[in-house]
Amino acid sequence: MEFAELIKTPRADNVVLHRPFHLAVEGTLCLTGHHLIFSSRRQDNAEELWLLHSNIDSIDKRFVGSLGTIVIKCKDLRIIQLDIPGMEECLNIASSIEALSTLDSVTLMYPFFYRPMFEVLEDGWSSFLLEQEFELLSSVTNEWRLSCVNKDFSVCPSYPPVVIVPKSIDDEALRKVALFRHGGRFPVLSYYHKKNGMAMMRSSQPLTGTNGRRCKEDEKLVNATLRSGRRGFVIDTRPLTVAQQARAKGGGFEQEVHYPQWRRIHKYIERFNILQESFIKLVEACNDQSHNMDRWLSKLEASNWLTHIKELLTAACLAAQCIDREGASVLVHGSEGTDSTLQVTSLAQIILDPRCRTIRGFEALIVREWLQAGHPFQQRCAQSAYSNSKQKWEAPVFLLFLECVWQIHRQFPCSFEFNEQFLLMLFEHAYASQFGTFLGNNENER
Amino acid sequence: FHAVFLLQVENVKLLDRYANRKAASGTLYLTATHLIYVDASAEVRKETWILHHHISSVEKLPLTTAGYPLLIHCKNFHVAHFVIGQERDCHDVFTSLLKLSQPVKPEELYAFSYNPKMSKENREMGWKLIDLRLDYQRMGIPNDSWEITDINKDYEVCSTYPPEIVVPRAATKAVVMGSSRFRSRGRIPVLSYLYKENNAALCRCSQPLAGFSARCLEDEQMLQAIREANPGCPFMYVVDTRPKLNAMANRAAGKGYENEDNYENIRFKFIGIENIHVMRSSLQKLLEVCEMKSPSMSDFLTGLENSGWLRHIKAVMDAGVFLAKAVKEERASVLVHCSDGWDRTAQVCSLASLLLDPFYRTFKGFMVLIEKEWIAMGHKFSHRCGHLDGDPKEVSPVFTQFVECVWQLMQQFPCSFEFSERFLLEIHDHVYSCQFGNFLGTCHKEREELRIFEKTHSLWPFLLQRKQELRNPLYRGFTAYKELQPNTLPFSFQFWCGMYNRFDKGMHPKQCVLDQLLSCLSQKVTLEDNASDLEN
Numbered sequence: 001m002e003f004a005e006l007i008k009t010p011r012a013d014n015v016v017l018h019r020p021f022h023l024a025v026e027g028t029l030c031l032t033g034h035h036l037i038f039s040s041r042r043q044d045n046a047e048e049l050w051l052l053h054s055n056i057d058s059i060d061k062r063f064v065g066s067l068g069t070i071v072i073k074c075k076d077l078r079i080i081q082l083d084i085p086g087m088e089e090c091l092n093i094a095s096s097i098e099a100l101s102t103l104d105s106v107t108l109m110y111p112f113f114y115r116p117m118f119e120v121l122e123d124g125w126s127s128f129l130l131e132q133e134f135e136l137l138s139s140v141t142n143e144w145r146l147s148c149v150n151k152d153f154s155v156c157p158s159y160p161p162v163v164i165v166p167k168s169i170d171d172e173a174l175r176k177v178a179l180f181r182h183g184g185r186f187p188v189l190s191y192y193h194k195k196n197g198m199a200m201m202r203s204s205q206p207l208t209g210t211n212g213r214r215c216k217e218d219e220k221l222v223n224a225t226l227r228s229g230r231r232g233f234v235i236d237t238r239p240l241t242v243a244q245q246a247r248a249k250g251g252g253f254e255q256e257v258h259y260p261q262w263r264r265i266h267k268y269i270e271r272f273n274i275l276q277e278s279f280i281k282l283v284e285a286c287n288d289q290s291h292n293m294d295r296w297l298s299k300l301e302a303s304n305w306l307t308h309i310k311e312l313l314t315a316a317c318l319a320a321q322c323i324d325r326e327g328a329s330v331l332v333h334g335s336e337g338t339d340s341t342l343q344v345t346s347l348a349q350i351i352l353d354p355r356c357r358t359i360r361g362f363e364a365l366i367v368r369e370w371l372q373a374g375h376p377f378q379q380r381c382a383q384s385a386y387s388n389s390k391q392k393w394e395a396p397v398f399l400l401f402l403e404c405v406w407q408i409h410r411q412f413p414c415s416f417e418f419n420e421q422f423l424l425m426l427f428e429h430a431y432a433s434q435f436g437t438f439l440g441n442n443e444n445e446r
Numbered sequence: 447f448h449a450v451f452l453l454q455v456e457n458v459k460l461l462d463r464y465a466n467r468k469a470a471s472g473t474l475y476l477t478a479t480h481l482i483y484v485d486a487s488a489e490v491r492k493e494t495w496i497l498h499h500h501i502s503s504v505e506k507l508p509l510t511t512a513g514y515p516l517l518i519h520c521k522n523f524h525v526a527h528f529v530i531g532q533e534r535d536c537h538d539v540f541t542s543l544l545k546l547s548q549p550v551k552p553e554e555l556y557a558f559s560y561n562p563k564m565s566k567e568n569r570e571m572g573w574k575l576i577d578l579r580l581d582y583q584r585m586g587i588p589n590d591s592w593e594i595t596d597i598n599k600d601y602e603v604c605s606t607y608p609p610e611i612v613v614p615r616a617a618t619k620a621v622v623m624g625s626s627r628f629r630s631r632g633r634i635p636v637l638s639y640l641y642k643e644n645n646a647a648l649c650r651c652s653q654p655l656a657g658f659s660a661r662c663l664e665d666e667q668m669l670q671a672i673r674e675a676n677p678g679c680p681f682m683y684v685v686d687t688r689p690k691l692n693a694m695a696n697r698a699a700g701k702g703y704e705n706e707d708n709y710e711n712i713r714f715k716f717i718g719i720e721n722i723h724v725m726r727s728s729l730q731k732l733l734e735v736c737e738m739k740s741p742s743m744s745d746f747l748t749g750l751e752n753s754g755w756l757r758h759i760k761a762v763m764d765a766g767v768f769l770a771k772a773v774k775e776e777r778a779s780v781l782v783h784c785s786d787g788w789d790r791t792a793q794v795c796s797l798a799s800l801l802l803d804p805f806y807r808t809f810k811g812f813m814v815l816i817e818k819e820w821i822a823m824g825h826k827f828s829h830r831c832g833h834l835d836g837d838p839k840e841v842s843p844v845f846t847q848f849v850e851c852v853w854q855l856m857q858q859f860p861c862s863f864e865f866s867e868r869f870l871l872e873i874h875d876h877v878y879s880c881q882f883g884n885f886l887g888t889c890h891k892e893r894e895e896l897r898i899f900e901k902t903h904s905l906w907p908f909l910l911q912r913k914q915e916l917r918n919p920l921y922r923g924f925t926a927y928k929e930l931q932p933n934t935l936p937f938s939f940q941f942w943c944g945m946y947n948r949f950d951k952g953m954h955p956k957q958c959v960l961d962q963l964l965s966c967l968s969q970k971v972t973l974e975d976n977a978s979d980l981e982n
Contacts, residue, residue, distance in 0.1 A: 285937075286937060288936075289935075291760075291764075291934070291935065291936065292936065293751075293754075293756050293757035293760050293936045293939070294751055294754070294757055295936075296935075296936030296937055297747055297748075297750055297751035297756070297936070298747075298748075298751055300747055300937075301743075301744055301747035301748055301751065304743075304744075306743045306747070307742065307743040307744060309743075310742075310743050410955060411955045411956055411957075412955070412956055412957050413955060413957055413958075413959045414957040414959060414962055415957065
């Protein structure tokens with residue numbers, strides 16, 4: 001399929017562009033296979049806008065006489081307006097944009113076509129390999145090992161090919177544990193706290209089901225992280241009732257009788273689909289032009305967004321406290337282990353580890369705890385807050401995490417090597433990018 | 447300590463918002479001016495000082511297992527929760543504080559006993575530091591259209607105005623006197639700020655005694671003189687900062703607002719800002735939200751909304767923005783009033799001046815602004831701030847709201863103020879502390895009668911001495927910004943934790959970038975000095 005087939009009108013002149021933080025400007029609009037390009041050739045100030053079609057959440061068309069207006073709502077929350085003279089031109093452009101912004105196939109996405117104009121100093125794909133992390137780890141402890149049991153993704157399709165597990169657990173055991181965990185996501189090392197040798201692991205829910213199944217290998221695995229006589233904490237991001245109900249569908253939680261050295265804490269973090277609703281309401285509140293303070297505060301409260309922020313920060317603080325203050329090992333999981341689990345483990349590392357607050361350290365954290373760990377970016381970032389179509393898997397899980405980092409930054413502004421701009425950039429690229437980093441849902445797909 | 451203690455009590459705990467089972471026992475001292483709590487249990491001795499004048503209420507709480515609790519609320523939002531071991535001690539502290547925190551006569555105020563060991567000349571110079579004439583000169587006054595008149599030197603025109611006021615040259619003595627009979631409390635239209643670039647003037651007054659149909663030729667002539675002093679615009683605005691309903695209700699009492707039919711070429715406008723009673727209650731509710739021990743996000747946001755506080759802040763800001771726009775963009779003069787022209791009028795006129803003129807965003811300029819629009823023009827600090835034991839219905843956070851509007855502007859324009867948040871908090875503290883004479887009484891006449899200028903000290907030299915710690919390291923200088931155009935959408939207003947939760951230890955950013963910057967800058971100066979020493 002050629003992109004050209006989808007473009008009804010590749011170009012229009014005398015178009016007026018309205019965008020935030022800029023004055024309205026007139027120029028020429030062009031549509032390519034991947035971009036909407038606007039260019040104005042004024043003597044003093046040539047202005048250009050390149051917008052990826054994949055960044056478009058929804059568009060609206062309006063007509064006043066023969067002047068058409070297209071309002072483009074982007075996934076990065078920008079709202080852009082184009083005034084296009086000529087009804088037919090406007091309609092053609094609108095339908096071209098609609099078609100180009102709703103392409104399904106990943107391989108048609110821009111990253112496969114992009115050639116960088118800057119000098120590439122480093123091959124980013126191999127900048128943050130787990131093997132390098134492991135080398136750093138083995139310089140302080142030899143209780144862990146690298147396992148390639150998942151090298152062809154057959155044991156766990158959403159995990160990376162290489163994981164870090166306790167040394168005493170062999171690959172055979174890992175295979176058994178994978179059968180006992182939702183989606184094959186057996187407990188792996190997320191973070192090792194050098195100060196006291198405590199570990200944070202993450203996984204998905206155990207498949208105890210209604211029969212109370214157990215898996216001795218799973219118990220051995222998690223117990224391997226405990227020091228003699230010390231106990232560990234399981235932080236379950238579901239409320240107790242939900243965890244109990246999960247058993248009816250084959251899931252469940254770690255039962256005390258089988259995991260006597262582990263204390264379970266339920267620290268509820270909202271499910272991803274509720275997050276999306278919250279996000280939509282929040283953005284709506286921000287766009288309210290009524291200049292009414294009461295309405296703003298009440299809409300903000302009704303969106304519950306800040307409640308979710310508070311919940312996540314509290315859970316991460318709890319995990320950090322268990323590791324640092326209580327000196328205990330921690331296992332974090334929810335249901336699937338791909339959303340709230342990752343939010344908690346990555347945020348806890350921001351709190352505990354100064355390395356994660358450097359630019360490179362933060363990048364490594366994202367690669368480790370989000371990309372390699374199998375957060376389904378493609379699904380979660382398919383649509384943002386402005387989408388009109390029915391939403392199934394979309395949710396601002398990553399954005400919630402980024403905002404929590406920002407909130408911590410506000411309280412500790414001198415402890416981060418990066419600023420707000422960096423976080424905003426990551427948010428934008430997660431939803432639409434010329435780079436392939438956030439494509440796909442896990443390493444296997446990539 | 448080298449002080450005389452009126453009272454000394456042992457076995458006192460100071461609780462805070464967090465789990466308090468491990469609170470240490472310390473000693474409470476009362477002096478003539480302060481309450482001092484000393485916690486000598488930890489390695490570092492901790493002292494908590496509370497000025498009696500700052501105390502707005504003292505309550506005995508029900509007995510607990512830990513002892514006899516005493517809850518002290520302060521006007522600067524400090525809340526101190528003490529638990530005293532012995533009932534007798536608690537009662538003694540309670541009764542002493544009640545007496546010490548509610549002086550009856552002005553002479554009891556701290557300013558009259560405060561003695562920083564300064565020479566008489568220095569003290570007098572301190573009072574001369576801020577000269578309003580210089581500010582008028584800066585605006586180009588006196589000029590062809592405006593003059594500084596001493597017609598009020600014996601307070602014949604208005605007892606709450608200063609002896610020198612700025613009126614249009616075209617306004618004769620008859621016009622001035624006539625207008626003063628037609629304005630509530632004689633508060634005639636006078637100049638607040640002249641925008642030199644286009645001659646548009648910001649003026650202020652009180653409500654006219656118009657009732658339903660009364661007219662006053664002289665008052666109409668006064669407004670005409672103001673309008674004609676700005677030939678660049680055919681009309682002028684008259685802005686009533688009260689909600690329309692309140693203004694209309696005033697008509698029944700023989701007061702009210704200007705009838706567009708009677709005054710030539712005026713455009714009349716209501717900008718509804720609520721009255722002092724609504725504001726007092728709003729602050730009360732806000733403080734209740736601030737004191738919630740562990741609120742959910744919902745509790746906090748709902749409480750904030752129900753207090754209405756940010757809605758009022760936005761209303762004041764919107765009014766200031768309207769005035770600034772009218773002057774700068776429409777080139778129109780504006781006459782502003784509320785009821786008596788000393789609360790909402792003061793807020794919006796000073797805010798508009800700040801938006802228009804970068805001078806008022808410097809240390810000196812801000813002091814001038816407060817001396818002019820608040821102190822000289824008769825804002826009743828003594829009543830509004832409850833300096834003496836008086837009518838609680840007169841107390842209202844009018845000045846606090848103005849200070850918060852300035853803070854909100856600092857958040858949006860972090861590089862355009864010479865001073866920092868700390869400066870604002872210091873001024874706010876001293877408005878209530880009565881340590882300096884500037885804010886005592888209700889108007890210039892009363893300050894003269896109390897002989898403030900002979901017997902007390904001015905705050906301004908005291909603050910200027912501490913410029914280094916009160917300045918804003920991000921200030922880009924006088925010419926970097928001209929007028930400020932803030933975003934007034936609701937989400938642009940932040941909650942001022944630094945003011946309303948100021949003494950709540952755990953609630954503030956644990957690291958302060960501005961302090962780091964200040965210390966970097968001072969290190970740089972030291973290094974530069976060293977470098978030049980080495981070179982020589």
